[in-house]
Amino acid sequence: MVAQELLNADSSVTYDAIVIGAGVIGPCVAAGLARKGKKVLIVERDWDMPDRIVGELMQPGGLRALRSLGMIQSINNIDAFPVTGYTVFYNGEKVDIPYPYKADLAPVEKLEGLVKDGNDKVLEDSTIHIRDYEEDERERGAAFVHGKFLNNLRNIVAGEKNVTRLQGNCVEVLKAKNNEVVGAKVNVEGRGKVDFKAHLTFVCDGIFSRFRRELHPEHIPSVDSSFIGMSLWNAKNPVPMHGHVILGTNHLPILVYQISPEETRMLCAYNSAKLPGDIKGWLSKEVQPHVPKSLRPSFDAALAEGKYRSMPNSYLPARQNDVTGLCVIGDALNMRHPLTGGGMTVGLNDVVLLIKKIGDLDFSDRETVLDELLDYHYERKNYDSVINVLSIALFALFAADNKNLKSLQKGCFRYFQKGGDCVKVPVKFLSGVNPQPLMLARVFFAVALYAVYLNIEERGFLGLPMALLEGIMILITATKVFAPFLYRELCS
Ligand SMILES: Cc1cc2nc3c(=O)[nH]c(=O)nc-3n(C[C@H](O)[C@H](O)[C@H](O)COP(=O)(O)OP(=O)(O)OC[C@H]3O[C@@H](n4cnc5c(N)ncnc54)[C@H](O)[C@@H]3O)c2cc1C
Known part of the structure; x- marks a missing residue:
């Protein structure tokens, strides 16, 4: 039964903004604009808590964006689990990759009008401790049950006086004769299809977006792999946090x-969009032997229980928001491989930049808003391209299916094992705090050269001619998995 207040939105007024979708990004856009004094309608097809296996680990860069927006307390009171870094296992060996030191980063920017009354600081609860998040010398991430986090974001937006919430399925983006977007048509229970008008319509309808094609008919993601997800209960994780x-x-x-x-x-990667016919058989044969020992009891129990869920891993470079009255953002605009858990971080940093660029404009001045959105496309690239390209390139290496990629995979792991800057610099890309695509390129090719060096060392003096030939192939492969994606990200 839908609460009546979610069905009442007034269709006789013109809103400053309509936001389609209340996933991760929609509520942040809506709350940010509302705090800037905009009258906002947010439309979600289902306000009940979703149950999904996406968006469960937020990198430090995403948490910093939530602080900028004054929404960091969305990680409170949901049993969120602190994350202090990563551990990479390779054929049984392991290396720790702790998150960066706060002292090495610029301070978090506080957006005017959005950050107030300490809403850029976490609260104390049973799993999130103020001293850890506010006083620790290193950045932290957080992991949580996605639906609970979304509920918190949605509760924040519900508390904003300039926001009207509506439950309904958006079926069309409304256009004037000149093709400018003027609002959205929403199918509302008990009211049928209702037209809502706005100066600016934000499309935040996520991975399976219906409206991203309003930007361009060819704005369609590609899908080459999937994740098969399981819940392990009371697992003994090899490296806590x-x-x-x-x-x-x-x-x-x-x-x-x-x-x-x-x-x-x-999450177990599967190298195709089409899942294996016998998932349980595949997990037993291809995954179980590689699960660390301490996780085996909980893994075996989950396997026996037989509850699996899957998601496609999509890739979609962003396009410029060049349609008057329309702004596509979040997964609807841009997707990358979920391997590095960067999707929410990209989307939230886009929201921060967006609010900075257009938050103080009068949305009825559609030409000025459009000009700012055109600029926004270029300004977001430095930050987003790093996370996007890293995810694609790392997945190619980590899912290595040929000799050269396997050499790069090994080179990457051995590079991390060197420690010092070989960990400190890459982890800044992973955690979303180093928006420097050219620096990423430098590090990626340093890894590739290290892989070549290791191969030469392994082949020995007599194998040198062969090793040099293989080295060239390794470098060509590295260029192939990196350069086209960087080019697409920076030049599209
Ligand atoms: C397997 C997998 C794992 C991932 N893990 C992580 C991770 O650990 N960390 C991370 O940062 N990112 C992760 N991501 C990416 C992350 O989930 C997304 O980047 C993030 O959810 C995008 O937020 P969004 O608001 O754009 O879309 P969504 O969160 O998908 O929200 C879209 C919303 O729009 C609503 N909607 C859709 N159509 C309509 C309509 N017609 N009318 C009304 N409402 C509509 C939906 O109901 C939904 O609430 C993962 C992705 C995948 C595929």
Whole structure:
């Protein structure tokens, strides 16, 4: 039964903004604009708590964006689990990758009108401790049950006086004769299809977006792999408070991170959009042998229980928001591989930039808003391209299916093992705090050269000619998995 207040939205007024979708990004856009004094309508097809296996680990860069927006307390009171870094396993060996020191980063920006009354600081609860998040010398991430986090974001937006919430399925983006977007048509229970008008319509309808094509008919994601997800209960994680990336020469990457005191998420990569016919058989044969020993009892129990869920891993470079009256943001605009858990971080940092650029404009001045949105496309690139390209390039290496990629995979792990800057610099890309795409390129090719060096060392003096030939192939492969994606991100 839908609460009546979610069905009442007034269709006789023109809103400053309509936000389609109340997933991760929609509520942040709506609350941010409302705090800037805009009259906002947010439309969600289902305000009940969703149950999904996406968006469960937030990198420090995402938490910093939530602080900028004055919404960091959305990680409170949901049994969120602190994350202090990653541990990468490779054929049984392991290396720790702790998150960066706060002292090495710029201070968090507080958006005017959004940050007030300490809403940029976490609260104390049973799992999130103020001293850890506010006083620790290193950045932290957080992992949580996605639906609980979304509920918190939605509660924040519900508390904003300038926001009207509506439950309904948006079926059309409304256009004037000149093709400018003027609002949204929403199918509302008991009211049928109702037209709502706004100066600016935000499309935040997520991974399976219906409206992203309003930007361009070819704005369509590609899907080459999937994640098969399981819940491990009361698992003994090898490194508490770390995300685990389990790699090996003969298997695809397995991700493990604790999302509550009881629940640990395991995501097993599968190298196709089409899932294996016998998932249980595949998990027993291809995953179980590579699961660290301490996780085996909980893994075996989950396997026996037989509850699996899957998600496609999509890739979609962003397009410029060049349609008057329309702004596409979040997964509807831009997607990357979920391997590095960067999706929410990209989307939230986009919201911060967006509010900075247009939050103080009069939305009825549609031309000025459009000009700012055109600029926004270029300004977001430095930050977003790093997370996007890293995710794609790392997945290629971690899911290595040929000799050269396997050399790069090994090179990458050995590079991390060197420690010092070989960990300190890459972890800044992973955690979303270093928006420097050219620096990412430098590090990626340093890894590739290290892989070449290791290969030469392994071949020995007599194998040198062969090693040099293989080195060229390794570098060509590295260029192929990195350069086209960086180019697309920076030049699209
Ligand atoms: C397997 C997997 C794991 C992931 N893990 C992580 C992770 O650990 N960390 C991370 O940062 N990112 C992760 N991501 C990415 C992350 O989930 C997304 O980046 C994030 O959810 C995007 O937020 P969004 O608001 O754009 O879309 P969503 O969160 O998908 O929200 C879209 C909302 O729009 C609503 N909606 C859709 N259509 C309509 C309509 N027609 N009318 C009304 N409402 C509508 C939906 O109901 C939904 O509430 C993962 C992705 C995948 C695939």
